[in-house]
Amino acid sequence: MNPSIKIIKTDKAAPAGGHYVQATVFQGQMYISGQLPVTAAGEHTFNEPFEIQARQALKNLLAILEAAGGDPSHLLKVTVYLVGVAHWPAFNLVYAEMLGETKPARSVVPVPELHHGYLIEIDAVAVDPS
Template sequence: MELISTPHATPPAGHYAQAVRANGFVFVSGQLGFLPPAEAGARPQLALGASAQTEQAMRSVQAILEAAGASLSTVASVTVYIPNIGLWDEVNKVYERCFGEHRPARAIVPTGDLHYGALVEISVVAIAA
Protein backbone atom coordinates (compact mmCIF):
# COMPACT_ATOMS: atom_id res chain seq x y z
CA MET A 1 0.00 0.00 0.00
CA GLU A 2 1.30 3.44 -0.98
CA LEU A 3 0.13 6.79 0.39
CA ILE A 4 -0.38 9.45 -2.29
CA SER A 5 0.15 13.14 -1.68
CA THR A 6 0.36 16.19 -3.92
CA PRO A 7 0.72 19.90 -3.16
CA HIS A 8 -1.72 20.53 -6.05
CA ALA A 9 -4.73 19.51 -3.93
CA THR A 10 -5.98 20.56 -0.52
CA PRO A 11 -3.85 18.94 2.18
CA PRO A 12 -5.62 16.59 4.59
CA ALA A 13 -7.15 18.32 7.60
CA GLY A 14 -7.13 15.16 9.70
CA HIS A 15 -5.61 11.72 10.11
CA TYR A 16 -5.97 10.45 6.52
CA ALA A 17 -4.15 10.42 3.20
CA GLN A 18 -5.24 12.30 0.08
CA ALA A 19 -5.27 8.87 -1.55
CA VAL A 20 -3.97 5.33 -1.23
CA ARG A 21 -2.77 3.15 -4.10
CA ALA A 22 -3.31 -0.56 -3.38
CA ASN A 23 -3.85 -3.72 -5.43
CA GLY A 24 -4.08 -1.87 -8.75
CA PHE A 25 -6.54 0.75 -7.50
CA VAL A 26 -6.35 4.36 -6.32
CA PHE A 27 -8.74 5.29 -3.50
CA VAL A 28 -9.13 9.08 -3.27
CA SER A 29 -10.40 10.50 0.02
CA GLY A 30 -13.40 12.82 -0.08
CA GLN A 31 -12.46 16.19 -1.53
CA LEU A 32 -14.24 19.43 -0.66
CA GLY A 33 -14.43 22.45 -2.94
CA PHE A 34 -11.61 24.49 -1.41
CA LEU A 35 -9.87 27.23 -3.36
CA PRO A 36 -6.07 26.92 -3.42
CA PRO A 37 -4.48 28.80 -0.52
CA ALA A 38 -3.18 32.27 -1.33
CA GLU A 39 0.10 31.48 0.43
CA ALA A 40 1.86 28.44 1.83
CA GLY A 41 0.35 27.35 5.13
CA ALA A 42 -2.79 29.47 4.71
CA ARG A 43 -6.11 27.76 5.44
CA PRO A 44 -8.03 27.43 2.17
CA GLN A 45 -11.53 28.83 1.78
CA LEU A 46 -14.48 27.12 0.13
CA ALA A 47 -15.41 28.34 -3.33
CA LEU A 48 -18.75 30.13 -3.48
CA GLY A 49 -21.69 28.00 -4.59
CA ALA A 50 -22.22 24.35 -5.46
CA SER A 51 -20.94 24.65 -9.05
CA ALA A 52 -17.70 26.33 -8.02
CA GLN A 53 -17.16 23.87 -5.16
CA THR A 54 -17.76 20.92 -7.49
CA GLU A 55 -15.23 22.36 -9.94
CA GLN A 56 -12.63 22.79 -7.19
CA ALA A 57 -13.26 19.34 -5.71
CA MET A 58 -12.87 17.78 -9.17
CA ARG A 59 -9.59 19.71 -9.69
CA SER A 60 -8.29 18.25 -6.43
CA VAL A 61 -9.45 14.75 -7.42
CA GLN A 62 -7.74 15.11 -10.80
CA ALA A 63 -4.47 16.36 -9.25
CA ILE A 64 -4.44 13.49 -6.75
CA LEU A 65 -5.16 10.92 -9.46
CA GLU A 66 -2.34 12.30 -11.59
CA ALA A 67 0.04 12.10 -8.60
CA ALA A 68 -0.95 8.43 -8.31
CA GLY A 69 -0.40 7.73 -12.01
CA ALA A 70 -4.12 7.60 -12.83
CA SER A 71 -6.61 10.03 -14.39
CA LEU A 72 -10.29 10.89 -14.54
CA SER A 73 -10.60 8.48 -17.47
CA THR A 74 -9.57 5.57 -15.22
CA VAL A 75 -12.14 6.33 -12.51
CA ALA A 76 -14.33 3.29 -11.88
CA SER A 77 -16.56 4.61 -9.08
CA VAL A 78 -17.58 8.01 -7.70
CA THR A 79 -19.42 8.93 -4.53
CA VAL A 80 -20.83 12.45 -4.33
CA TYR A 81 -22.09 13.77 -1.01
CA ILE A 82 -24.38 16.81 -0.93
CA PRO A 83 -26.24 18.37 2.00
CA ASN A 84 -29.42 18.92 -0.01
CA ILE A 85 -30.73 16.91 -2.98
CA GLY A 86 -31.89 20.23 -4.47
CA LEU A 87 -28.23 20.91 -5.37
CA TRP A 88 -28.01 17.83 -7.61
CA ASP A 89 -28.74 19.50 -10.97
CA GLU A 90 -26.11 22.18 -10.34
CA VAL A 91 -23.50 19.65 -9.20
CA ASN A 92 -24.33 17.22 -12.01
CA LYS A 93 -23.72 19.82 -14.75
CA VAL A 94 -20.12 20.31 -13.59
CA TYR A 95 -19.69 16.56 -13.01
CA GLU A 96 -20.83 15.80 -16.58
CA ARG A 97 -18.45 18.40 -18.03
CA CYS A 98 -15.50 17.06 -16.02
CA PHE A 99 -16.06 13.42 -16.97
CA GLY A 100 -17.25 14.00 -20.54
CA GLU A 101 -18.08 10.72 -22.27
CA HIS A 102 -16.56 8.65 -19.45
CA ARG A 103 -19.32 7.25 -17.22
CA PRO A 104 -18.02 5.65 -14.02
CA ALA A 105 -20.39 4.03 -11.55
CA ARG A 106 -21.79 6.70 -9.24
CA ALA A 107 -23.72 7.20 -6.02
CA ILE A 108 -25.21 10.47 -4.85
CA VAL A 109 -25.70 10.67 -1.10
CA PRO A 110 -27.77 13.43 0.50
CA THR A 111 -26.13 13.82 3.90
CA GLY A 112 -27.33 16.85 5.76
CA ASP A 113 -24.56 19.24 6.77
CA LEU A 114 -21.06 18.60 5.41
CA HIS A 115 -17.87 19.62 7.22
CA TYR A 116 -16.97 23.33 7.03
CA GLY A 117 -20.41 24.03 5.52
CA ALA A 118 -19.35 22.54 2.17
CA LEU A 119 -21.97 21.99 -0.52
CA VAL A 120 -20.27 18.98 -2.12
CA GLU A 121 -17.73 16.28 -1.28
CA ILE A 122 -16.41 13.86 -3.90
CA SER A 123 -14.47 10.61 -3.46
CA VAL A 124 -13.41 8.24 -6.23
CA VAL A 125 -11.88 4.85 -6.88
CA ALA A 126 -9.75 4.60 -10.01
CA ILE A 127 -7.71 1.95 -11.80
CA ALA A 128 -4.00 2.64 -11.27
CA ALA A 129 -1.99 2.91 -14.46
Protein backbone atom coordinates in the same frame (compact mmCIF):
# COMPACT_ATOMS: atom_id res chain seq x y z
CA MET B 1 1.75 1.18 7.37
CA ASN B 2 1.86 -1.88 5.15
CA PRO B 3 4.84 -1.46 2.78
CA SER B 4 2.74 -2.66 -0.17
CA ILE B 5 0.37 0.31 0.27
CA LYS B 6 1.52 3.32 -1.75
CA ILE B 7 0.59 6.83 -0.56
CA ILE B 8 -0.37 9.49 -3.12
CA LYS B 9 0.24 13.12 -2.20
CA THR B 10 0.19 16.26 -4.32
CA ASP B 11 0.39 19.98 -3.63
CA LYS B 12 -2.04 20.53 -6.53
CA ALA B 13 -5.01 19.50 -4.37
CA ALA B 14 -6.22 20.42 -0.91
CA PRO B 15 -3.87 19.07 1.75
CA ALA B 16 -5.17 16.32 4.03
CA GLY B 17 -6.81 18.15 6.91
CA GLY B 18 -6.87 15.33 9.44
CA HIS B 19 -5.52 11.89 10.20
CA TYR B 20 -5.64 10.60 6.61
CA VAL B 21 -3.83 10.84 3.27
CA GLN B 22 -5.08 12.18 -0.07
CA ALA B 23 -5.06 8.68 -1.59
CA THR B 24 -3.69 5.18 -1.28
CA VAL B 25 -2.92 2.56 -3.90
CA PHE B 26 -3.13 -1.15 -3.16
CA GLN B 27 -3.40 -4.24 -5.36
CA GLY B 28 -4.27 -2.38 -8.53
CA GLN B 29 -6.77 0.03 -7.04
CA MET B 30 -6.52 3.64 -5.93
CA TYR B 31 -8.70 4.99 -3.11
CA ILE B 32 -9.10 8.77 -3.12
CA SER B 33 -10.16 10.32 0.19
CA GLY B 34 -13.18 12.58 0.41
CA GLN B 35 -12.42 15.92 -1.20
CA LEU B 36 -14.04 19.07 0.10
CA PRO B 37 -13.92 22.29 -1.96
CA VAL B 38 -10.73 23.53 -0.31
CA THR B 39 -8.11 25.01 -2.64
CA ALA B 40 -4.62 23.57 -2.98
CA ALA B 41 -3.41 26.52 -0.90
CA GLY B 42 -5.80 25.49 1.89
CA GLU B 43 -8.31 28.30 1.30
CA HIS B 44 -11.92 27.53 2.18
CA THR B 45 -14.67 28.11 -0.39
CA PHE B 46 -17.75 27.40 1.75
CA ASN B 47 -19.09 30.91 1.07
CA GLU B 48 -18.93 30.39 -2.70
CA PRO B 49 -21.90 29.28 -4.84
CA PHE B 50 -22.50 25.55 -5.21
CA GLU B 51 -21.08 25.31 -8.74
CA ILE B 52 -17.73 26.78 -7.62
CA GLN B 53 -17.61 24.36 -4.70
CA ALA B 54 -18.41 21.42 -6.99
CA ARG B 55 -15.70 22.44 -9.45
CA GLN B 56 -13.11 22.78 -6.67
CA ALA B 57 -13.92 19.40 -5.12
CA LEU B 58 -13.67 17.71 -8.54
CA LYS B 59 -10.50 19.63 -9.34
CA ASN B 60 -8.94 18.24 -6.14
CA LEU B 61 -10.01 14.69 -6.95
CA LEU B 62 -8.67 14.89 -10.51
CA ALA B 63 -5.38 16.46 -9.33
CA ILE B 64 -4.81 13.54 -6.96
CA LEU B 65 -5.64 11.07 -9.72
CA GLU B 66 -3.22 12.90 -12.04
CA ALA B 67 -0.48 12.85 -9.38
CA ALA B 68 -0.67 9.04 -9.54
CA GLY B 69 -0.35 9.17 -13.34
CA GLY B 70 -4.07 8.82 -14.06
CA ASP B 71 -6.91 10.65 -15.72
CA PRO B 72 -10.72 10.40 -15.53
CA SER B 73 -10.71 7.19 -17.58
CA HIS B 74 -9.14 5.42 -14.57
CA LEU B 75 -12.13 6.15 -12.31
CA LEU B 76 -14.18 3.10 -11.32
CA LYS B 77 -16.60 4.52 -8.74
CA VAL B 78 -17.34 8.04 -7.53
CA THR B 79 -19.39 8.85 -4.43
CA VAL B 80 -20.77 12.36 -4.07
CA TYR B 81 -22.22 13.74 -0.85
CA LEU B 82 -24.54 16.72 -1.43
CA VAL B 83 -26.15 18.96 1.14
CA GLY B 84 -29.58 19.25 -0.41
CA VAL B 85 -30.74 17.08 -3.27
CA ALA B 86 -31.69 20.29 -5.09
CA HIS B 87 -27.99 20.64 -6.06
CA TRP B 88 -28.03 17.36 -7.99
CA PRO B 89 -28.80 18.85 -11.46
CA ALA B 90 -26.12 21.55 -11.10
CA PHE B 91 -23.62 18.96 -9.93
CA ASN B 92 -24.43 16.66 -12.83
CA LEU B 93 -23.67 19.47 -15.32
CA VAL B 94 -20.30 20.32 -13.73
CA TYR B 95 -19.43 16.62 -13.40
CA ALA B 96 -20.24 15.87 -17.06
CA GLU B 97 -18.22 18.89 -18.18
CA MET B 98 -15.15 17.97 -16.13
CA LEU B 99 -15.21 14.21 -16.82
CA GLY B 100 -16.17 14.44 -20.48
CA GLU B 101 -16.97 11.06 -22.02
CA THR B 102 -15.84 9.17 -18.89
CA LYS B 103 -18.80 7.72 -17.02
CA PRO B 104 -17.69 5.72 -13.96
CA ALA B 105 -20.16 4.10 -11.59
CA ARG B 106 -21.51 6.80 -9.27
CA SER B 107 -23.61 7.35 -6.17
CA VAL B 108 -25.04 10.70 -5.13
CA VAL B 109 -25.94 10.79 -1.45
CA PRO B 110 -27.98 13.66 0.00
CA VAL B 111 -26.72 14.52 3.50
CA PRO B 112 -27.93 17.03 6.09
CA GLU B 113 -24.55 18.78 6.51
CA LEU B 114 -20.81 18.55 5.83
CA HIS B 115 -17.72 19.81 7.64
CA HIS B 116 -17.23 23.63 7.69
CA GLY B 117 -20.68 24.12 6.12
CA TYR B 118 -19.61 22.88 2.66
CA LEU B 119 -22.25 21.76 0.18
CA ILE B 120 -20.31 18.90 -1.44
CA GLU B 121 -17.69 16.22 -0.77
CA ILE B 122 -16.45 13.65 -3.30
CA ASP B 123 -14.44 10.44 -2.95
CA ALA B 124 -13.53 7.80 -5.52
CA VAL B 125 -12.03 4.44 -6.35
CA ALA B 126 -9.87 4.20 -9.46
CA VAL B 127 -7.71 1.72 -11.29
CA ASP B 128 -4.05 2.12 -10.29
CA PRO B 129 -2.70 4.10 -13.26
CA SER B 130 0.94 3.08 -12.68
